[in-house]
């Protein structure tokens with residue numbers, strides 16, 4: 001069976017799965033640039049792909065999942081203490097350090113966009129959208145072209161969480177292809193998309209690592225406190 005055909009079957013199943021899980025309705029699924037996402041995932045370590053799959057489907061070991069799996073009775077976020085920490089909370093946690101980390105990552109992404117032939121208008125919109133932390137719509141940002149407006153509207157259909165997990169509207173490809181050729185860049189649109197999507201995934205992965213370190217310290221911290229309390233009994 002040809003590789004292309006196998007991928008088609010995989011994509012069909014994914015489309016069905018995403019619909020069942022309520023992650024993406026089929027018409028929105030088709031608006032996503034899956035080719036770009038596939039390029040970004042290609043060559044990533046297996047463990048990274050495993051984390052990525054768990055994050056996207058919500059089956060990662062967040063504290064609300066740990067409660068659901070009866071492995072814990074504490075569903076609070078290790079950083080902000082909010083109840084019911086789930087996969088969607090990862091990129092919207094209001095904890096100050098988490099917000100600081102996000103800001104640092106956004107700045108790094110902006111530096112990368114600036115040095116890698118990104119349409120300046122698009123780059124500005126991406127920074128503003130990310131800083132909105134899910135509360136700002138792409139289409140609410142000012143833009144100077146019809147294509148960017150279509151990009152913004154279709155990205156809003158795909159949504160914030162999916163964006164932070166590297167699911168872009170196909171219009172990123174359209175806008176960037178045009179800009180790269182206009183700028184006379186030797187960079188191909190596939191290479192740009194691969195790197196840009198990888199950066200978004202790294203941003204989300206970095207947040208997961210930070211959260212896991214917090215959880216570890218917190219667990220360790222409370223264990224230490226418990227043993228200290230025992231000593232004074």
Ligand SMILES: [Zn+2]
Nearest residue numbers: 077079080093
């Ligand atoms: Zn939190």
